[in-house]
Amino acid sequence: MRNISAKNKKRIVAAIICTLLLVLAIAAAVLLTDKGGSFGAPTLTIETPQKIDLSQTEEVTLDMNISHLGEALYPAASMSIRFDPSKLEFLGLEEGNLFVLDQAGNEFGRILPEWSVNPQQSNKNGCINIMYLDMTGGKHSFNQNLLAEEDNVVLRLNFRLRGSVRPGDVLDLVLEDAVFAASDESQSLAMTTNTLRAKNGKIVVGG
Amino acid sequence: MKRLISLLLTAVVLVTFCACAGNFAKIDLQEAVTIPDNGLIEKDIIEQIKTQNAIATFVGESNGIPYEWTIFGSDITQPKDLNLLISVEEAEQEANITFAQQEAFGFPVLLSVHLNALWDTQSATAYLGEQPVASVSLTGTDATILNLGLEETVEKFVVRPDVEPEKAVIPDVTKPEPEESSQQQPEKQPEQTKQQVAAPVDDYLSDVKESNDRVYSDGKTEDDRVYSDGKDTEKDQYLTDPVPEGKPMTVEPENQVIDKRKTYTCTFSIECSTILNNLEDLDPDKLEMVPSNGTILAKTEVEFYEGESVYDVLQRVCRENSIHMEASWTPIYNSSYVEGIHNLYEFDCGSLSGWMYRVDGWYPNYGCSRYQLKDGERVEWRYTCDLGNDVGGRNLF
Incomplete structure (x- = not known):
């Protein structure tokens, strides 16, 4: 009887150790395969495109991605992007794939946000000011649940290379400034408060 | 039972180790990667960039100066270990960059160095000793960012802003000087003129001077031009092929002496009629810039001072006739490079298009800042859509 209980104890200890190791292994695998998405701060990125061949390309499109958002609803967003207007002509924006909520009655759908921008003014002062403002009191807000698993393109910037490019x-x-404003201000994401990180992009012209 | 448990434990440890090792070897290429202390980026990571056709950024800092490397997966031919550590020392209008990587990268990489100061220039050049080796693209609004495209690497580069060398000018003393300057240094003027006259003689001319074939401008003796004897077989230090026999040798801008006491005339014209035959290749936005007959400036007689180059006169002609012109100083060729005239730029009419100049029917094989004009010459600026073949010039690009 004594022997059996000692054996049982050993078995139980072994089982616990195995379970612990398994849990550790699974946790390690999950942590390491995660692309840093859900553990880092939200990051707004201007994606550097592939090298431009002047003889082939005149227009360039750059994606602006966001890694992830916080838990809040974000009914407004804005960003300012500086560029060299003597080398680039800003043509306008193209749609991304980051949706906002479409709350109609009790139904929740999703629609693409309508960003405001003035290309003419942007080309004058070399700064693109982009804004989204939900005028419905929060029915069309950005939300973490609307992010895709990867490739969250907020919008796309369209440029034409000027003749002076060599x-x-x-x-x-x-990215000079960017804000995702939450209904609760304390949950807003902004570059100025380091709650939103920025990664700049560049267009490299092949030599 | 004990065996079973130990087997299980071993298996779990192995699986965990493999999972970790596999994931550590790979990096998240969407994030900027911090360069390790030893600077070494292993071959596996370069292979990963290539396989994923990714655009990877590696960041580091030296003496408080941040820098970043951008590597395009599409550029990688043969993955290899790279050492991306550099040392940057910033001085006034100069940056010294020392590389840890000793051998060639083997494929193009881009290095961006974020300086603390803002350079008041549009371009810069990397020098190895005093020899220009690469053009540097400058960006940044508050502080300058140096962008160097590299493939080969050397131990140390010095990057300096591109500034066109100052030319010695002999003023025309028969014309009244502005009151302020004559009041400030009235007695120094003769001495100053003497110093300017004794400006350094260019390397190419000094040999000739010994053989009395050439007397350089000192305002007292007759100036004569040096022509090529066609015996040179190698490129000069500014990557210029030997000048054909009988054609004028180059006069380096830093050695030019402009004598404002002597004026001459030449004829100047600017035209882009080749575009009219290649409208299908023209950037549609540039169509309105092309005159219906292709003539931007009809043949015009213009005055110039002794010692001025084709570029000097082009600048003045464009300014006086309100014609847009954009050029950049290019140290590697020791000349200004004319990028656009009348808002028509190189590549605006196809990948083989750009501006060329011809003097008395010959397209010089060197930059327009190095061609010293002589009395009565005929200068034509012509737009080519086919590397010069459509305007009677050889491939000079």
């Missing part, structure tokens, strides 16, 4: 040129696109 092979070997590098054209920076710098």
Whole structure:
């Protein structure tokens, strides 16, 4: 009887150790395969496109991605992007794939947000000011649940290369300011408060 | 039972180790990767960038100066270990960059160095000693960012802003000087003129001077031009092929002496009629810039001072006739490079298009800042859509 109970104890200890190791292994695998998405701060990125060949390309489109959002509803967003207007002509925006809520009655759908931008003014002062404002009191807000698993393109920036661009040129696109404003201000994401990180992009012209 | 448990434990440890090792070897290429202390980026990671056709960014800092490397997966030919560590020392209007990587990268990489100061220039050049080796693209609004496209690497580069060398100018003393300057240094003027006259003689001319074939401008003796004897077989230090026999040799801008006491005339014209035959290749936005007959400036007689280059006169002609012109100083060729005239730029009419100049029917094989004009010459600026073949020039690009 004594022997049996000692055996049982050993078995139980072994089982616990195995279970612990398994849990550790699974946790490690999950942590390491995660692309940092859900553990880092929200990051707004201007994606650097592939190198431009001047003889082939005149227009360039750059994706603006966001890694993830917080838990809140974000009914407004804005961003300012500086560029060199002597080398690039800003043509306008193209739709991304980041939706906002479409709350009609009790139904929840999703629609693409309508961003406001003035290309003419942007080309004058070399700064693209983009804004989204939900005028319905929060029915059309950005929300974490509407993010895709990867490739969350907020919007796309469309440029034409000016004649002054030469092979070997590098054209920076710098996020000067960006905000995702939440209904509860304390949950807003902003570059100025370091709650929103920014990663700038560049257009590299092949030499 | 004990065996079973130990087998299970071993299996679990192995699986965990493999999972970890597999994931550590791979990096998230969407995030900027911090360069490790030893600077080494292993071959596996370069292979990953290539396989994923990714655009990877590696960031580091040296003496408080941040820098980043951008590597395009499409550029990688042969993955290899790279050392991306650099040391940056910023001085006034100069940056010294020392590389840890000793051998060639083997494929193009882009290095961006975020300086603290803002350089008041549009372009810069990397020098190895005093020899220009690469053009540097400058960006940044508050502080300058140096962008160097590299494939080969050397131990140390010095990057300096591109500034056109100042030319010695002999003023025309028969014309009244502005009151302020004459009041400030009235007695120094003769001495100053003397110093300017004794400007350095260019390397190419000094040999000739010894053989009395050439007397350089000192305002007292007759100036004569040096022509090529066609015996040179190698490129000069500014990557210029030997000048054909009988054609004028280059005069380096830093050695030019402009004598404002002597004026001459030449004829100047600017035209882009080749575009009319290649309208299908023209950037549609540029159509309105093309005159119906292709003539931007009809043949015009213009005055110039002794010692001025084709570029000097082009600048003045465009300014006086309100014609847009954009050029950039290119140290590697020791000349200004004319990018656009009348808002028509290189590549606006196909990948082989751009501006060329011809003097008395010859397309010089060197930059327009190095061609010193002589009395009565005929200068034509012509737009080519086919590397010069459509305007009677050889492939000079």
